[in-house]
Amino acid sequence: MQTGYRVCDVMTRKPVAVTPQTSVRECARLMRDSKVSSLVVKEGDTLRGHITDDVLIRSVLADGLDVNKTTAAEVMIVKVPTIEPKKDIYEALMVMHDYEIRQLPVVDAENGNKLVGLLTLKDVLKIQPQLFDLLVDKIVLREEEQKLTGNRYQLEGTCDNCGQFFPKLYEVDGDFLCTKCSTSRKKYVSTIGF
Numbered sequence: 581m582q583t584g585y586r587v588c589d590v591m592t593r594k595p596v597a598v599t600p601q602t603s604v605r606e607c608a609r610l611m612r613d614s615k616v617s618s619l620v621v622k623e624g625d626t627l628r629g630h631i632t633d634d635v636l637i638r639s640v641l642a643d644g645l646d647v648n649k650t651t652a653a654e655v656m657i658v659k660v661p662t663i664e665p666k667k668d669i670y671e672a673l674m675v676m677h678d679y680e681i682r683q684l685p686v687v688d689a690e691n692g693n694k695l696v697g698l699l700t701l702k703d704v705l706k707i708q709p710q711l712f713d714l715l716v717d718k719i720v721l722r723e724e725e726q727k728l729t730g731n732r733y734q735l736e737g738t739c740d741n742c743g744q745f746f747p748k749l750y751e752v753d754g755d756f757l758c759t760k761c762s763t764s765r766k767k768y769v770s771t772i773g774f
Contacts, residue, residue: 587672587699588665590707591686595620595698600628600653604640607631607652618683620698621656627685627695629656634747659744662687665696669704676701678760680747 596614598607598621607619611633621629631652639655640647661679663672665686676684686697737749741761749756 582668583670585669585707586665587663587667587669587686588697590669590703591665591697591699592703593697595685595695597622597695598631598652599623600651600656602652603648604636604645604650604652604655605647608636608647611636618698619652620685620695621652622695625694627660627662627687627693629653629658630660630683630685631656632681632683657745660685661744662693663699664689669699669707672699673701673704676704678758680759 596610596616596619598610598619600621600623602610602621611617611619618630618632620627621631629652635655635657639645640650645655661675661681662685663675665688672684676682682701684699685695686699688694688696737756738745739749739758739761740755741757744758746758749758750762751757752762
């Protein structure tokens with residue numbers, strides 16, 4: 581489905597950013613003062629990672645890390661899903677859905693993966709509110725499928741198949757997998773007759 585809007589048409593062109601050496605305390609202050617729920621971590625124009633309010637809660641506060649000594653580099657999400665500026669926002673929304681994220685860094689692959697912006701779920705829904713219904717329908721269907729199949733899940737971790745970090749993983753045959761990998765595994769298993 582194409583919406584006719586490109587990512588570069590609606591993205592935030594100057595996202596709030598920090599360097600890898602920025603303290604976690606300064607990251608939290610910057611998020612509060614800028615009224616944002618995430619920061620991009622970059623060196624020059626290159627994306628190095630992403631810090632969300634969730635990361636601060638689960639990786640810093642819950643583990644009792646020293647907010648003055650802990651740096652962004654120590655807690656940031658390194659394997660960050662991204663999107664190119666010329667992609668349709670529907671594609672961006674599907675990436676957000678698959679990775680269960682609300683913010684998506686925008687990188688220009690033609691210019692050496694230069695960070696050019698940040699697309700948020702709010703940005704998308706401002707111009708295409710009907711996509712919200714589609715997103716909700718997919719989430720409800722996935723939750724219903726999970727109830728029917730009895731799949732268990734854990735809140736966050738690294739996918740045992742693709743190695744990327746996700747806020748929610750599903751247990752499939754003893755492995756914890758992201759949405760995409762768990763769906764692929766189920767299809768593969770059903771086609772070979774197990």
